[in-house]
Amino acid sequence: MSLVLTDLRVTYPDGDRVLTAVDEVTLQVDAGQLVAVVGPSGSGKSSLLAVAATLLRPDSGRVVIGGVDTGGLSAAGRARLRLAEVGIVFQQPNLLASLTAVEQILAAHHMRGRSVRQQRRAAAELLAAVGLDGKQHRRPHQLSGGERQRVNIARALSGRPSVLLVDEPTAALDHDRGRQIVELLAEITRQHQVATVMVTHDTEHLEHADEVVEMRDGRLSALSSHR
Numbered sequence: 587m588s589l590v591l592t593d594l595r596v597t598y599p600d601g602d603r604v605l606t607a608v609d610e611v612t613l614q615v616d617a618g619q620l621v622a623v624v625g626p627s628g629s630g631k632s633s634l635l636a637v638a639a640t641l642l643r644p645d646s647g648r649v650v651i652g653g654v655d656t657g658g659l660s661a662a663g664r665a666r667l668r669l670a671e672v673g674i675v676f677q678q679p680n681l682l683a684s685l686t687a688v689e690q691i692l693a694a695h696h697m698r699g700r701s702v703r704q705q706r707r708a709a710a711e712l713l714a715a716v717g718l719d720g721k722q723h724r725r726p727h728q729l730s731g732g733e734r735q736r737v738n739i740a741r742a743l744s745g746r747p748s749v750l751l752v753d754e755p756t757a758a759l760d761h762d763r764g765r766q767i768v769e770l771l772a773e774i775t776r777q778h779q780v781a782t783v784m785v786t787h788d789t790e791h792l793e794h795a796d797e798v799v800e801m802r803d804g805r806l807s808a809l810s811s812h813r
């Protein structure tokens with residue numbers, strides 16, 4: 587399944603003027619592809635990600651996920667599509683302090699209305715796949731920043747999304763841990779055949795992306811493509 591963004595425009599009220607955060611942006615991400623969106627602070631990257639996640643409605647343009655034009659869906663329809671098809675990894679792993687790594691994933695299953703009992707083994711396997719074998723019973727404060735981000739990624743993948751949206755995954759990490767996370771995202775993208783968009787202001791590790799695009803003042807331009 588692919589993510590297709592067409593002619594997106596997002597504005598915010600700014601006093602008696604209007605600020606254009608996303609300006610006529612078009613981007614296609616196919617299954618198995620990792621696209622990195624780079625650009626300076628305030629260039630519109632997070633707004634673009636929020637629109638792609640259907641969390642924010644664009645002023646104009648289309649967001650099509652797996653062939654479904656999300657503009658035609660109700661709020662409940664968008665929420666259902668998000669639960670079924672979209673995995674979101676926020677910059678700060680928003681893990682629940684009292685839950686162990688495996689419980690973070692089971693809680694996400696519970697929210698999807700699935701039987702938690704049947705998912706325990708799959709959750710443990712997913713944690714092992716992101717490099718957390720043996721740490722599934724640790725709580726967030728017993729994990730490093732990079733490990734917490736791995737739990738975050740495993741949780742986003744637990745719903746088997748077709749689209750993975752990742753906001754600044756390396757922001758809180760040192761160089762090596764940042765590289766490992768980007769490598770993991772690239773590997774997951776191929777293995778699970780997800781369409782992944784990674785927003786980052788970090789210009790390192792971009793060789794793992796199939797395509798790098800740059801946002802400036804809300805506009806998108808291609809930087810490089812390894813397709």
Ligand SMILES: Nc1ncnc2c1ncn2[C@@H]1O[C@H](COP(=O)(O)OP(=O)(O)OP(=O)(O)O)[C@@H](O)[C@H]1O
Binds near residue numbers: 605629631634
């Ligand atoms: N809810 C909002 N209301 C008004 N203006 C907003 C809102 N959210 C973002 N903006 C403005 O829109 C522009 C784009 O912001 P956005 O957060 O999308 O950029 P960004 O590239 O993700 O920045 P950063 O890398 O600092 O997170 C900025 O000028 C910002 O001040």
